[in-house]
Every structure is written in structure tokens, then in C-alpha cells.
Amino acid sequence: MGELLDSMAPIKPVRRGDVVEGVVMRADADGIFVNIGQKAEGHVPPTEMRTLNEDELAELDVGVSVLTMVVRPETADQPAILSVDRAVGEQGWRYLEKALDNGEVIIGAITGFNRGGSIVEVEGVQGFVPMSQLVSVSRDHFRMYQDGEGEVDPEIDAARKEAQGEDIGKSLQMKVLEVNRGRNRAIFSERQAVQEMRDEQKARLIEELTEGEIRMGKVTGISSFGAFVDLGGADGLIHISELSWSLVNSPDEVVKVGDELDVYVLRVDAENKKIALSLRRLQPEPWETIHERHAVGDIVQATITKLTNFGAFARVEDSVEGLVHISELSTRMITHPREVVKEGEEVQVKILRIEPDRRRLGLSLKQAAEEANFQV
Structure with missing residues (x-):
């Protein structure tokens, strides 16, 4: 009954400018004939399908759906004239x-x-x-x-x-x-x-990354706090403190934009989509190899970095500091290290103890001076 009622529904005629979808009934040198529904047919002449390339023309077989625009409505004697070109837009x-x-x-x-x-x-x-x-x-x-x-x-x-x-x-x-x-x-x-594609790439990369692995990357940007490295679709950050075991004042002292380098994956924060990288972790920590460069009894150059009530800290390498206890600063009695040294001062010290596991170095200004026959 429903189909019968549908068939009895009034037919809405197509008008000039309507865009209609039809099915190819025949295709030949004169163009294509299209069934546009409601018992109506249309003709697309060759001049109205110039936008189609050879492959698209070859695909216009019987039964294929095609979108057209009505150029001239159907008349009692003539089918509707349709245009594929005008329907493209x-x-x-x-x-x-x-x-x-x-x-x-x-x-x-x-x-x-x-x-x-x-x-x-x-x-x-x-x-x-x-x-x-x-x-x-x-x-x-x-x-x-x-x-x-x-x-x-x-x-x-x-x-x-x-x-x-x-x-x-x-x-x-x-x-x-x-x-x-x-x-x-x-x-x-x-x-x-x-940005959307990079976000997708970053999400995939974060799933693949493992903390502790080494990846090849390219430096894409430098800021005051570190360097950004593209790992192939996602940027990770090498914080300035992770660029080198040595003291770094500015990241461009170590890397430049465009540099390709291996980086150590320090942390992967999947929730916040952040990747922390390190360059220095690819090199041995200075404390691990300190015995290769220094021995107890050596006299070395050092820089006073900090004064406390109990002594003075002195840096013997960029990332290796030791303590000169107040009793090892001078042969005379003093109440505070400032009586003998000041921060930033270059001095010679003698190495008394090396404790790599505890990151400790015992130093003496007094004994270095005695060996140099110089009274502080």
C-alpha cells in the first residue's frame, strides 16, 4: 500500500539550475543519457563534460551514478539537457x-x-x-x-x-x-x-618511545631554557641542565638549529604529551671517571663557588666540586672562610679524599700552600 501511495505522489518537475543525481543509461559519442528519476531522462552532450579526464570518461559505464546540473528542463519532445561541468562546482x-x-x-x-x-x-x-x-x-x-x-x-x-x-x-x-x-x-x-597531523604523529611516537632508549633527532629550536629536538613527528625538550655535564650558560654553546644528533629519552609523559631528552646522559658522568683524571695528593686548580660556616666549596671541574673544610683553609686560626678566600677566586688545592659513590671530594688549601712553600 505504501509503495502504491508513493507512486501516486505528485511528481516534482526538475527546473533549470537544479543539481540532480542520476544513473547512466547509455554512453556513446553523442554524450551520455541519464535516468534522473521520476520517469525523467536527461542528456549530457560532450560539450558539457569537458572537466572529465580520459579515465573519468572511461568509468561512465551503464549503471554508474553521476551528478549533473539541469541546463534545460525536459519537454514533451526533448529530454532534459544536463551538464556535468556545471555540477562540478x-x-x-x-x-x-x-x-x-x-x-x-x-x-x-x-x-x-x-x-x-x-x-x-x-x-x-x-x-x-x-x-x-x-x-x-x-x-x-x-x-x-x-x-x-x-x-x-x-x-x-x-x-x-x-x-x-x-x-x-x-x-x-x-x-x-x-x-x-x-x-x-x-x-x-x-x-x-x-598541527592535527603532528598531534597524531606525536601520540603515536609517545606510545612507541621507551625511557632510556637512544633516538636520532634534529634540533628545531633553541630557547633560554633548552633545545627542542624533532624525533620524527614530535618535539622533545633537552633542558639546559641536560645538555652537558659541564656548566652551560646558553644552549647554543652546545647545539645549533639544524644539528642532527643522538639523544637519550629521559622521560615520557603520555598524559601531557611531553618528552624530556638528554644529551649529557650519552656521556660518562665525570664522577664515574674521576680516578682517570685525578688522584689523592694531586695539586689542582679550583674556583671557590660557595662559602659556609664550616668551609668553602671549590669546583675543580665543571660539574665536580669538593669541600675545603675550615680547618684546611689556613695554618692560622680563623672563624669564617671569608677571612681567607672569596667566591669566584681561583686557588690551588690539594686532593685529600675522592669518594665517587658519595659525590664527595676532600680538598685542602693549607696543604697545597705548604707544598708550594707559601704561607696563607
Whole structure:
């Protein structure tokens, strides 16, 4: 009964400009004939399907679905005239609306530039990528396009054309920010798509990483507190304290942007998606090999780093410090180390004890002076 009622429902005629989906009934040199439903047929002449390439034309077999736009409605004597070319734009708008709803990444090609960004084409629809949302086009190139408009200097004009040659036609992966068919407006973001892909890569990498393993990376950035290293889709941080066992004042003393190096995976924080790396852990800790460089009884150069009531701390290497007890500072009686030394002062000390396991070094300023026949 339902089918009978449906068949009795009034047929809504197609009108000029309607976009209809039909099924190919026949394809030959005269074009294709399409069943557009409601007992109506349409004809797509060859001149209305020029946007199809050879492979797409070959796929137009009987039974294949095709989207068309009505150029002339059906008459009593003639079938409707349809256009695949004119429907391509509408199909593109539908594609963009679907991509926006589903948050999908789309692919488009750069066709030109204006003062605000890049013009791109996606599925036959022209859209816009603001400069702030572009990643693949350098700001130097974009500035050249802006400043070069109407430029008469041959050299500058040639440089602008060369840059355009690199950028025009470039394929971009993007997210759809806005689609307004009525205003013929489509806004895209390459930056958002790139960030999303990097987030996915980072999530996968974090799952794969194991604390304690060694990975190859590339330095991508340097800040006052450390260096960022790309491990292949995700950046990890080498804190300045993990760059070297020696004292580092600035990360660029150790690494430069672009350096490729092995790094030690120190910590992986899956919840916060953070990766802590180390460079110094790939080298032996100075305390572990101190016996290779120093022995009890050696006289060494040291720098006073800190004064306390019970003595003075002195650095004999960048990361190895020892204590000169107050009783080992002078042969005379003193009440505070400041009577003999000050912070930052360079002195000679004698090594009395080496305790690598406890990270302790016993030093004597007094005995070093006695051996040098110098009374402090």
C-alpha cells in the first residue's frame, strides 16, 4: 500500500539550475543519457563534460551514478539537457560541507595570492587561506607578493615571478574553517591540518618511545631554557641542565638549529604529551671517571663557588666540586672562610679524599700552600 501511495505522489518537475543525481543509461559519442528519476531522462552532450579526464570518461559505464546540473528542463519532445561541468562546482561545495561537518582534512592547490593570503582550488571551488593559516609558503615569499604588486624594477619582478613559480600549483593539506555557499565563501587552514597531523604523529611516537632508549633527532629550536629536538613527528625538550655535564650558560654553546644528533629519552609523559631528552646522559658522568683524571695528593686548580660556616666549596671541574673544610683553609686560626678566600677566586688545592659513590671530594688549601712553600 505504501509503495502504491508513493507512486501516486505528485511528481516534482526538475527546473533549470537544479543539481540532480542520476544513473547512466547509455554512453556513446553523442554524450551520455541519464535516468534522473521520476520517469525523467536527461542528456549530457560532450560539450558539457569537458572537466572529465580520459579515465573519468572511461568509468561512465551503464549503471554508474553521476551528478549533473539541469541546463534545460525536459519537454514533451526533448529530454532534459544536463551538464556535468556545471555540477562540478556544486559537487565541490557539497564535498566541503561534508568535510567541515566531519572535521576531515582536504587537499587543494594554490592558484594565486592576494594581500591577505592564498587562493586555493578544492574540487572545483575557489577558497581562501589567510596568511596566518599558511605553513608551506614562506613569509618572505608572501611579503614579496605584497610588495611586488605593480613593481617595475625588473630584478624584483623576476624574483617575484620565480617565487610564484615555486608556490603556484603547490598542493596543501587543509582543514575547512567556514563554508558559505550563498556568499560563495570558503575559508581553509593549512596550519590547523598540519598541527592535527603532528598531534597524531606525536601520540603515536609517545606510545612507541621507551625511557632510556637512544633516538636520532634534529634540533628545531633553541630557547633560554633548552633545545627542542624533532624525533620524527614530535618535539622533545633537552633542558639546559641536560645538555652537558659541564656548566652551560646558553644552549647554543652546545647545539645549533639544524644539528642532527643522538639523544637519550629521559622521560615520557603520555598524559601531557611531553618528552624530556638528554644529551649529557650519552656521556660518562665525570664522577664515574674521576680516578682517570685525578688522584689523592694531586695539586689542582679550583674556583671557590660557595662559602659556609664550616668551609668553602671549590669546583675543580665543571660539574665536580669538593669541600675545603675550615680547618684546611689556613695554618692560622680563623672563624669564617671569608677571612681567607672569596667566591669566584681561583686557588690551588690539594686532593685529600675522592669518594665517587658519595659525590664527595676532600680538598685542602693549607696543604697545597705548604707544598708550594707559601704561607696563607
